[in-house]
Amino acid sequence: MRPKALIVDDEAPARAELRYLLEEVGQVQVVGEATNGEEALLLLGSLDYDLVLLDVRMPGGSGLEVAAALRDRPHPPKVIFTTAYPDHAVDAFDLAAADYLLKPFDVDRLRRALDRALGDGPDGADSPTAHPADPPPAAPDGPRxxxxxxxxxxxxxxxxxxxxxxxxxxxxxxxxxxxxxxxxxxxxxxxxxxxxxxxxxxxxxxxxxxxxxxxxxxxxxxxxxxxxxxxxxxxxxxxxxxxxxxxxxxxxxxxxxxxxxxxxxxxxxxxxxxx
CATH class of the missing domain: 2.40.50.1020 (LytTr DNA-binding domain)
Incomplete structure (x- = not known):
């Protein structure tokens, strides 16, 4: 069974375009749509989703607020942000986002984001296995x-x-x-x-x-x-x-x-x- 995905965006054309691209990729099954953060949290509380594709700026709670709320859950879904605004990328990755897609994006870019989120991406320097926000371990005291x-x-x-x-x-x-x-x-x-x-x-x-x-x-x-x-x-x-x-x-x-x-x-x- 394909992973279950939720699309969250306050603009209907954006939701329709994203659903179309996801169908082209074929890696997930879209089983829900929400128009704002409040709706998203209600839907996420009623079904165990594997993936959420979140817009950032929305009425009724931003995508960042939704992602922050999901972190407190025992088994939160993976989160991919889809937005036209690059300014929130640092905050998104601090919330453990799998990827941050800037609109407009194509099928290939979406496929790479899904690979990262669902664990199918190659292991490498730029994969989610690296944790750049965490400081490297301190070296023991010794001659400097x-x-x-x-x-x-x-x-x-x-x-x-x-x-x-x-x-x-x-x-x-x-x-x-x-x-x-x-x-x-x-x-x-x-x-x-x-x-x-x-x-x-x-x-x-x-x-x-x-x-x-x-x-x-x-x-x-x-x-x-x-x-x-x-x-x-x-x-x-x-x-x-x-x-x-x-x-x-x-x-x-x-x-x-x-x-x-x-x-x-x-x-x-x-x-x-x-x-």
Missing amino acids: VPASAGSRTPADDRSAGSPVAPLVRIPVQRDGRTVLVDGDSIVYATAARGYSYLKLADERLLVTMSLNELERRLHGHFFRAHRSYLVNLDHVRELVPDFQGSLVVVMDDRQRSRVEVARRHARELRRRFGI
């Missing part, structure tokens, strides 16, 4: 090696006459506008279910690019420390070894974020810093 001690940083290499990479800017949607984020201001990036978070000095932004795509654009002094993390070597403050021979890098953002380095990448990172 300042990144600048006895080595040259990537910034030193560029100032010494090495070729300077072209300016890279990453587009971020904010309040209906496209803001261009200078690549040099990115402290690190982390995977977020097909999207990515950009960590700046004192804020975190969501971008509609996978971590692999960001890595292709942010070449040069960016380093893939872990399958879920891409760090800017110019913002590394310390290298902290752990007892297993790996490393944790401490970044220079306001929170002094700690990013775990995969063991297979630790030697290359040391080499990049001349350690």
Whole structure:
């Protein structure tokens, strides 16, 4: 039996279009529709749904409020947000959304979202198995090696006459506008279910690019420390070894974020810093 799905959207044409796309994909069975958050919660209380496709801005309770209420249930359905507004993506993923679809989207994009929500997606850096919102585990106390001690940083290499990479800017949607984020201001990036978070000095932004795509654009002094993390070597403050021979890098953002380095990448990172 196919998983049972509920469509929640206050606009009838949007519900009809989404139902049509879901029928094209054929992975779920749509057994209910709601026009607002209040109706959605009533329907969700009367039947065990496997999946909810939620609009964000609706009368009678927003999609975010519905998703927050579902988290308190013992076996909540998976949630995919379908909206024309990119501004709520960070809040949606904080509520453990499986995906966040920006209207209009096509059958292929919907199919990928369903694969993630229903557990059929490939395991990888940009899959839901990565948890970018959770900080990496702290390394045990041990000798700390300042990144600048006895080595040259990537910034030193560029100032010494090495070729300077072209300016890279990453587009971020904010309040209906496209803001261009200078690549040099990115402290690190982390995977977020097909999207990515950009960590700046004192804020975190969501971008509609996978971590692999960001890595292709942010070449040069960016380093893939872990399958879920891409760090800017110019913002590394310390290298902290752990007892297993790996490393944790401490970044220079306001929170002094700690990013775990995969063991297979630790030697290359040391080499990049001349350690």
